[in-house]
Amino acid sequence: MVDVQEKYFKELQAFCWENSFNPDRMKIERLSYFADLIAEKNSKVNLISRKDVNSIIENHIFISSYMTKFLPENKITDFLDIGTGGGFPGIPLAILHPEMKGVLVDSTAKKINAVKEFIDKLKLGNVTAVNDRVESPEFLSQYSDSFDLIVSRATVPLIILFRYALPLMKEKAFLVALKGGDLNNEYQKAELKYKAYIKKSTIFELSYKPSNVRNKKGKKLVLLELQK
Numbered sequence: 360m361v362d363v364q365e366k367y368f369k370e371l372q373a374f375c376w377e378n379s380f381n382p383d384r385m386k387i388e389r390l391s392y393f394a395d396l397i398a399e400k401n402s403k404v405n406l407i408s409r410k411d412v413n414s415i416i417e418n419h420i421f422i423s424s425y426m427t428k429f430l431p432e433n434k435i436t437d438f439l440d441i442g443t444g445g446g447f448p449g450i451p452l453a454i455l456h457p458e459m460k461g462v463l464v465d466s467t468a469k470k471i472n473a474v475k476e477f478i479d480k481l482k483l484g485n486v487t488a489v490n491d492r493v494e495s496p497e498f499l500s501q502y503s504d505s506f507d508l509i510v511s512r513a514t515v516p517l518i519i520l521f522r523y524a525l526p527l528m529k530e531k532a533f534l535v536a537l538k539g540g541d542l543n544n545e546y547q548k549a550e551l552k553y554k555a556y557i558k559k560s561t562i563f564e565l566s567y568k569p570s571n572v573r574n575k576k577g578k579k580l581v582l583l584e585l586q587k
Contacts, residue, residue: 363398367391370416371424377568380428382455389454389481394420396477397445404469406445417570423448423512426537426580427455429563430508435459435533439506441493441523442466442514446474448537452510453486461486462502464493493523502527512537517549517581525556525587534583537565542579559584 368391375381382390394415397406411418426448436459440449443463453461463486465471471490478486491498509524509532517536524534538545542562550557561582566574 364391364395367394367416367420371420374417374421374567375424378425380425382424386454390420390424390451393446393450393454393477393481396480400473400476401445404473406470406473419445419447420451421567422537422565422578423451424455425565425567426510426535427452429580429582430535431533435508437461437506437529438508438510439464439493439502439527441509441511441520443474443488444470444512446477446488447512448510449486450474450477450481450483453483454481457485459485459508462489462506463487464489464491464498466490466492493527499526504529507532508535509533510535510537513539517542517545518552521549521553521556524585525553528585528587531584531586534581534585536581538579538581539577541577542581546581556585556587557583558586 368387371391372387398412398415401407401412407419438452438459438461440461440463443449443465446463449461449463463474468490471488474488478488503526506527507529509528511520520536563580563582564574565578565580566572571578
């Protein structure tokens with residue numbers, strides 16, 4: 360198990376170095392341990408695609424970590440990860456930014472139970488995992504107007520993500536979505552309906568060395584600055 364974790368560490372460190380992204384060693388170690396926990400648990404609970412286990416560092420750990428490079432500095436205290444699944448991108452975000460407090464929510468109990476186990480084993484005191492739907496009256500009652508960052512990883516179309524996010528965000532907030540493929544139509548629909556709330560929008564091409572130099576994998580990060 361330690362050998363696997365060491366392999367994950369070296370792979371993640373190489374991705375970080377090649378892309379001028381430099382978390383400290385302890386954070387890379389925790390991210391590598393998280394990868395190990397996911398790979399082990401995935402044989403019992405379907406957290407990531409089985410065929411993706413061999414690419415867990417690139418497709419899950421690194422990309423969820425690398426997205427933090429695009430977040431505005433010193434403007435975020437509380438984040439919400441909608442549809443966290445196995446803890447992506449919420450757990451990497453919590454590891455890399457211990458000064459932030461986070462809520463990781465998913466409607467699938469098995470996944471949230473796994474995430475709670477990961478949080479405990481990683482000794483993360485800045486995040487909690489909640490088994491609920493973000494649109495439920497109970498969740499809205501507890502968390503409305505609470506977050507200045509809402510993140511999601513390709514869970515729902517942007518227009519629906521907006522609908523979920525607005526009641527839960529503070530007066531000013533950032534909405535961040537990791538997406539793939541052509542976003543033009545999806546973004547235009549969301550912008551048409553929610554233009555009044557959008558102060559600034561940027562879509563980043565998430566190219567990275569060595570395996571996605573020209574973004575042939577079509578990974579994108581949508582970053583929206585919102586105001587109610």
